[in-house]
Amino acid sequence: MTVPAGMVPLAMAMVGGGPGSFIGPVHRMAAELDGAMRLRAGVFSRDHARSLEAAAGYGIDPERAYPDVATMLAAEARRPDGIALVAIATPNDTHLPIAAAALAAGVHVISDKPATATLAEALALQNHVAASDALYAVTYTYTGYPLIREARERIVRGELGRIRRIHVEYPQGWLAEPVERGNNKQAGWRTDPARTGVGGCISDIGVHALNLAEYVSGERIEHLLADLAAVVPGRSLDDDATLLLRFAGGARGLVAATQVAAGARNDLRLSIWGERGGLQWSHADSQHLYLRWPDRPDEIVSAGGPWLGPVAAAATRLPAGHPEGFIEAFANIYRDFADAIRGSMPIAETPLCGIEDGVRGLRCVDAALRSSAAGGAWQPVEAIAPRP
Known part of the structure; x- marks a missing residue:
């Protein structure tokens, strides 16, 4: 999709994404891929000089590289071409104040995950979203892949029958050594409880x-x-997590996530089994969805073909055989958010993850921390958490 002739791209600001950032440039590329948005302003670093450096790299007017969020929101509100949304690409400890300020100013918010650093903050953010007319979304990137959306729709249609088993494996190896003790900026804040929050991996x-x-x-x-375990000596937050899951509908499941699997890159894998069959998808082979059947030959569904359902087809840009990847999946989330902002599709009807999904993530983190601290005792995910 491209912006129709005569339609001005939505002006976006980004908080974070300064020199050395991994995810900031990803947000920018994804937001601009379909022409529905343009990065026009930002607070790219706490250090204004570095923010100006980032602005130059992004091609942003230096006058719109601001020293702080409050200054940016006030200045942009006075501009006829001011921002419509803010993308949050900062460490977790700043997500709540940035989002709250933007929402109070009537500016839409799209945030990197997790929604906040703690469950109490997520519940506070939920209140801010409810009190604002502005929209909010979380960039759970993998939900933007066409075949993830195809898998979801096939389960909705009942092709697998009642779901019995759900496995998600997510091994990474980039924290297998204590790289945070050097100059690795990403490792530095992600292993620091003051910046990342109560959980690590x-x-x-x-x-x-x-x-x-x-x-x-x-x-x-x-x-x-x-x-949950801190495998690397001296690390204060978990870098390895194994969870057994019980679902409300009776299914059982497993999540195994680790950042200390030496040699692993970003090897995300999803498997779901129901009464009638199962499906499998992996990030390394994101162009194929595998369907397993007990009574007929297995199927391999390729991305990009006319056999996809309407939700997956809408998230597809290229014909079959032309791989689409991480940036395109991220861009699907931004495109959905642009549609919601413009009113062409109510946000509840998009495949977006909103504040409820953000809170769900922190509820699960909270339950995992409680469970691990109790020596591996089963914990309810919906347990009452302290209010902010």
């Missing part, structure tokens, strides 16, 4: 795995048992 990639388990299956985790 469980909050960083575990929330992706937990979100996929619920997003694709349509099931909701009711109880979990967790074993």
Whole structure:
């Protein structure tokens, strides 16, 4: 999709994404891929000089590289071409204040995951979203892949029957050594409780795995048992997480997420089995969805073909055989958000993850922390948490 002739792209600001950022440039590329948005302003770093450096790299007017969020929101509100939305690409500890300020100013918010650093903050953010007319979404990136959306729709149609088993494996190896003790900026804040929050691996990639388990299956985790470990000596947050899951509909499941699997890159894998068959998808082979049947030959569904359902087809840009990947999946989320902002599709009817999904992620993290601290006792995900 491209913006129709005469339609002005939505002006976007980004908070974070300064020099050395991994996810900031990804947000920018994804937002601009379909022409529905343009990065026009931002607070790219706490250091204004570095923010100006980032603005130059992004091609942003230096006058719109602001020293802080409050200044940006006030200045942009006075501009006839001011921002319509803010993308949050900062460490977790700043997600709540940035989102709350933007929502109070009537500016839409799209945030990197997790929604906040703690469950109490997520519940506070939920209140801010409810009190604002602005929209909010979380970028659970893998939900933007066409074949993840195809898998979800096939389960909705009942092709697998009642869901019995859900597995998500997410091994990474980039934290197998204590790289945070050097100059690795990403490792530095992701292993620092003051910046990332109460969880390490469980909050960083575990929330992706937990979100996929619920997003694709349509099931909701009711109880979990967790074993969280800090494998690398001296690390204060978990870098390895194994969870057993019980879903409200009776299914059982497993999430295994680790960042200390030496040699692993980003090897996300999803498997779901129902009464009638199962499906499998992996990030390394994201162009294929495998359907397993007990009474007929297995199927391999390729991305990009006319055999896809309307939801997956709408998330597809290229014909079969032309691989689409991470940036395109991220861009699907931004395109859906642009549609919701413009009113061409109510946000509830899009495949987006909203504040409820953000809170769900932090509820699962909270339950996992409680379970692990109790020596691996089963914990309810919907347990009452302290109000902010």
